[in-house]
Amino acid sequence: MPLLEVRELKTYYFTLRGPVKAVDGVSFDVEKGETVGLAGESGCGKTTTALSIIKLIPPPGKIIGGKIIFEGKDLVTMKDSDIRRIRWKGIAMIFQGAMNALNPVFKVGDQIAEAILAHEKNVSEKEAWERAEKLLEMVGIDPSRAQDYPHEFSGGMRQRAMIAMALACNPKLLIADEPATALDVIVQAQVLEVMRNLKTRLNLSMILITHDLSIIAEMCDRVAIMYAGKIVEYGSARDIFKNPQHPYTKGLIGAFPSIRGPKKSLQSIPGSPPNLLNPPPGCRFHPRCPQAMPICRKEEPKVVKLGGGHIVSCHLVG
Ligand code: SF4
Secondary structure, rough: OEEEEEEEEEEEEEEOOEEEEEEEEEEEEEEEOOEEEEEEEOOOHHHHHHHOOOOOOOOEEEEEEEEEEEEEEOOOOOHHHHHHHOOOOOEEOOOOOHHHHHEEEEOHHHHHHHHHHHHHHOOOOHHHHHHHHHHHOOOOOHHHHHHHHHHHOHHHHHHHHHHHHOOOOOOOOEEEEOOOOOOOOOHHHHHHHHHHHHHHOOOEEEEEEOHHHHHHHHHOEEEEEEEOEEEEEEEEEEHHOOOOHHHHHHHHHHHHOOOOOOOOOOOOOOOOOOOOOOOOOOOOOOOOOOOOOHHHHHOOOOEEEEEEEEEEOOOOOO
């Protein structure tokens, strides 16, 4: 049984102008020890999917359908008090821009220890501090730096400290939303290396949200490509990068430089994602798709299974 099963998840934001269908029938699994990437342009529903999983969707957002099964229990129908128990201990999230969320007036070690004390019973302050030091060590920061204040840390160290904090209660699933954005390339590589080590060392499952396909290629076992609130292609990272089937996936891959392989000019995807208050009928990608056919404007493509867990929603396939 997968650690997490998301089935036909629908999360809408109910605005005065009507419902914004931010996540509209999304399904994917995360196995134990696996990293699944959610990729796509800004506003495609990646972050809303993550916030739905930890049930922290800001108003006026609401889950209106589907299931989120974590360790056999449906989080959608679970009481808030039970969800609170699962957050941190079962599922932890590193939010976008998290490194700026450390409180400047408290020592980094105190902030991690505080997270432990807030979520675990029968832990003394001394034990929590020692665990905070160990967690910092685990993310490659000298434990003595637990005494430092956030301004004494570099950006990369603050981000690693936030990873340490997310791991404070030994979660089974870590969701990281753009964990390396806003860092320079070398620091970005260090943060990703820390995450890769943690995955192996702790057999951690991860959902990695990013618009950067090179990060997905390096870090993920499986990838879900999202467009306008839907997953348009899903499969092993190998299948997605070697044998992409959906024109949007091909467009995204063409828009990213490849370190290995032949040099080629980068192609951007023309146009911009649709307004989800009123998404286009049929295939939501049709206004931007270079291969759109008349049927694409009318009928939503069905999910086609290509074998090996590779699925795609496009009228060109199947
Ligand atoms: Fe393009 Fe049609 Fe496929 Fe949509 S269904 S991606 S418009 S070919």
